[in-house]
Structures are given as structure tokens and as C-alpha cells.
Amino acid sequence: xxxxxxxxxxxxxxxxxxxxxxxxxxxxxxxxxxxxxxxxxxxxxxxxxxxxxxxxxxxxxxxxxxxxxxxxxxxxxxxxxxxxxxxxxxxxxxxxxxxxxxxxxxxxxxxxxxxxxxxxxxxxxxxxxxxxxxxxxxxxxxxxxxxxxxxxxxxxxxxxxxxxxxxxxxxxxxxxxxxxxxxxxxxxxxxxxxxxxxxxxxxxxxxxxxxxxxxxxxxxxxxxxxxxxxxxxxxxxxxxxxxxxxxxxxxxxxxxxxxxxxxxxxxxxxxxxxxxxxxxxxxxxxxxxxxxxxxxxxxxxxxxxxxxxxxxxxxxxxxxxxxxxx
Numbered sequence: 640x641x642x643x644x645x646x647x648x649x650x651x652x653x654x655x656x657x658x659x660x661x662x663x664x665x666x667x668x669x670x671x672x673x674x675x676x677x678x679x680x681x682x683x684x685x686x687x688x689x690x691x692x693x694x695x696x697x698x699x700x701x702x703x704x705x706x707x708x709x710x711x712x713x714x715x716x717x718x719x720x721x722x723x724x725x726x727x728x729x730x731x732x733x734x735x736x737x738x739x740x741x742x743x744x745x746x747x748x749x750x751x752x753x754x755x756x757x758x759x760x761x762x763x764x765x766x767x768x769x770x771x772x773x774x775x776x777x778x779x780x781x782x783x784x785x786x787x788x789x790x791x792x793x794x795x796x797x798x799x800x801x802x803x804x805x806x807x808x809x810x811x812x813x814x815x816x817x818x819x820x821x822x823x824x825x826x827x828x829x830x831x832x833x834x835x836x837x838x839x840x841x842x843x844x845x846x847x848x849x850x851x852x853x854x855x856x857x858x859x860x861x862x863x864x865x866x867x868x869x870x871x872x873x874x875x876x877x878x879x880x881x882x883x884x885x886x887x888x889x890x891x892x893x894x895x896x897x898x899x900x901x902x903x904x905x906x907x908x909x910x911x912x913x914x915x916x917x918x919x920x921x922x923x924x925x926x927x928x929x930x931x932x933x934x935x936x937x938x939x940x941x942x943x944x945x946x947x948x949x950x951x952x953x954x955x956x957x958x959x960x961x962x963x964x965x
Contacts, residue, residue, distance in 0.1 A: 655698040655710050662691030663713040666720035672887040680850050685724040685885040686906075686923045692717030725904075728884040734899030737936035741958035743836055744938055746770070749877040749927050751777040751846070751907075751950040758947035759786040765946055766805070767792070769954065773833065774805040775844035775877040801827040802844040802878070811839060828858075828865060837934070837959045841869045845878030850888065855881065859892045866896050872934040874898065875957070879950065883925050898930040901937045907951040927953040936960045 665681050666688035672679030681688075695714035699707045748771040752762050759782050766774055767790065774793075776783075779801055787795065787805075796804035796813035804813065813831035827846040832839050845862055848854040859882075866876060876898060882889045884904060893900055906922035922942075927950060931937070935957040943952030 651698070652702060652706055652710070655695055655701070656713075658691050658698070659695035659710050659712075659714040659717065662688045662693075662695060662717035663720065664717075666692065666717045666724065669724060670720060676850070676856070676888065679887050682724050682886040683850060683883040683924065685721050685883070688717055689721035689725065692721060724885040727890065728904050731893075731903075732899060733901055733903055733937065734931065734933070735936040735960055737938045737958040737960075739938060741936065741938055743959045744956055745772045745835065745875075745935075745958075746954065746956045747772065747842075747875060747877055747929055748774040748943070748952055748954050749777075749844075749879070749929050750774060750943070750952040751879040751927065751948060752779070752783055753948040753950065754778045754780050756780070756783060756947050759783040760789075761947045763787065763790050765944065765952075766790075769943065769952075770807075771805075771954070772807055773842055773875075775842070776803050776805060777801070777827070777844070777846040777879040779803045796831040797829040800829050802829045802846050804829060804831050804842060804844055806831070806833060808833060828862060830865065830869070835959075837873065837961060839870075840873035840875065840934075843869065843874070843876045843878075845876065845880070847878065847880045847882065849881050850886070856888075859888075859895075863892070863895050866898065871897070871932050872961075873959070874930075874932040875935070876930040877928070877953075877955075879927050881926050882928075884928075896930060898932055900928055900930050901955050901957070902928055902940050902953060905940065905942050905953055907942060907953055909949055910945045910951045911949050922951060927951075929953060929955045931955075931957055934959060934961050 668678055669681035672682040692714045695710055699710040763786055784798060793805040794809050796810050810831040810833050829844045830841060832841050843865055847858045904925050906925045907927040908922055908924045910922060938956040938958050940955045943954050945951060
């Protein structure tokens with residue numbers, strides 16, 4: 640028994656301490672994301688820091704005395720710092736709610752179908768079965784566009800764009816992104832105007848770069864401009880933002896957009912195991928989002944099934960808060 644205890648202290652204790660220190664270091668350093676985009680990258684991984692810290696707390700029960708205390712001190716700090724990042728997502732306002740039988744519902748799908756998708760037909764079969772009113776598709780590719788031709792029920796807005804919109808009704812108008820004044824940068828952003836019993840409403844689809852890319856702040860700013868130019872009451876914005884709700888940047892842009900984000904901590908990535916990341920067994924990054932103006936109430940939000948993409952679909956059903964036009 641004494642030998643087992645010695646082995647436990649010499650092998651399991653250093654590993655447990657390393658786990659606790661990793662969780663605490665990541666979560667505490669992420670707090671500097673308030674003032675630095677470089678540190679804010681760490682905030683996106685808040686669930687990882689929380690999981691590491693919580694695991695270290697549990698492993699601490701294997702030890703006694705100061706052995707346990709040395710693990711629990713950083714582990715508790717990691718749990719607390721992670722909670723500071725994650726907790727605001729669960730108490731923020733996600734906009735008005737509507738009953739399941741609310742009239743005039745519009746189902747919106749946000750889905751990054753992945754440039755390397757080996758089976759775009761599987762995506763289209765699911766879309767046919769899910770039957771959304773509007774689907775915002777990111778990472779459109781030649782194989783996906785070719786497969787789409789065999790599904791004529793979908794009306795395609797900006798079919799050659801990196802972000803395209805599929806709908807059951809023809810839009811009143813559709814256009815890709817325009818260049819910002821004084822810039823050659825064009826964000827993957829597509830806009831279309833649809834109409835229903837409540838009148839016209841604008842849908843903006845977007846795909847932003849990674850938070851480690853200098854383009855992401857420019858893309859967020861360009862989207863903020865597009866939102867400011869559109870009629871806000873019934874505006875819908877959906878996309879792969881490559882930005883999680885625990886990051887300080889996402890919170891700032893949520894405020895700048897002035898639209899309720901209707902998803903709450905819905906992890907959509909990864910949906911597949913990458914060659915170098917086979918240990919990833921479940922999605923842990925909430926990077927696909929759907930916003931809607933105050934003229935919409937949320938009926939239901941859920942994550943779609945695992946398909947042939949590296950993302951899961953995000954599905955939000957909305958209902959008008961205003962009476963239909965006569």
C-alpha cells in the first residue's frame with residue numbers, strides 16, 4: 640500500500656498539478672482579453688480551461704495534505720476564472736420568446752458546409768427534410784453548387800458567393816458584399832430581402848475569419864455597417880463568426896450590433912475528428928450564431944445533426960412579434 644502511495648505521488652500528482660496549472664493559466668490569462676485581442680483568443684477556449692480545472696479538482700481527492708492543497712489552489716482559481724468568462728452567456732437577454740404554436744413562423748438554418756465536404760448530397764438531403772424557410776450556407780464550393788442543381792426546390796441567392804442563401808420563396812433582392820470605403824477587403828457577406836405576411840425583411844449571411852486573423856475585426860466592423868444600413872426591426876443575421884460567446888470581442892460586437900443573439904452556448908464545432916485532433920470527441924466551440932431584430936420572437940433553438948461537414952448546423956425558429964400586415 641505504501642508503494643502504491645509513493646507511485647501515486649510521483650506519477651499521478653505531477654500530472655494532476657500540470658492539469659490544474661494549465662486550466663488556471665489559460666483562464667486567468669484570458670481575462671486580459673478585455674484589453675488585448677491576443678489574450679482574447681484564450682477566452683474562446685474557456686470550456687477547455689474549465690474542464691481541465693474541474694478534472695484537477697476531482698483528481699485532488701486522490702491525495703492528502705499539502706499534496707491535495709497544491710492541486711486544489713490553482714484548480715479553484717481556474718474554475719473561478721473560467722466561470723467569469725462563461726457565466727455572462729447564461730444570463731444575457733436573448734430577445735423575446737414565442738409559443739410553439741405562434742403564427743407566421745420562419746425557420747432559419749446557419750450551416751458551414753465545409754469546403755472539403757465529401758458528401759454535399761447528405762447536407763442537401765438533410766436540408767430537404769429539415770425544410771427551413773431560409774438557409775445561410777458558408778463555405779460554398781463547386782461540388783456543393785453542383786449538387787445543389789439536383790435540388791431545384793431551393794431558390795439560390797448569390798449562388799457563386801462564398802456565402803449563399805437558400806430559400807423556399809424568391810427574394811425581392813439579393814447582393815454580395817460591397818467593398819468598404821478606402822479598403823480592398825471584401826468580407827464573405829451576402830444580403831437578401833424577403834417578404835412574408837408581415838412585410839419585407841432583410842437577411843444577412845456572413846463568414847468571418849479566425850480570431851487569430853487580422854481580418855476578423857475588419858469583418859465584424861463591416862457587418863456592423865451593414866446592420867446599421869438595414870431596417871433593424873425584422874433584420875436577421877446568421878453566420879459562422881468563428882467567435883465564441885465567452886470572448887470579450889464577441890460581447891463587444893453583440894452590443895455594437897444592437898440585435899439579440901438568439902442562440903445561447905450552442906457548440907457547433909467540431910463535428911468531425913481531424914487527423915491531428917482525433918482526441919476531440921465532442922463539439923465545444925459555439926462559433927455559429929443567429930441574430931434577429933426586435934420584430935422577431937424566438938420559438939426554438941437547437942443544434943442540427945452531425946453530417947458531412949466539420950460544423951453542426953444551427954437551427955432557429957422565429958415568429959413575428961408584430962401583427963401581420965393586411
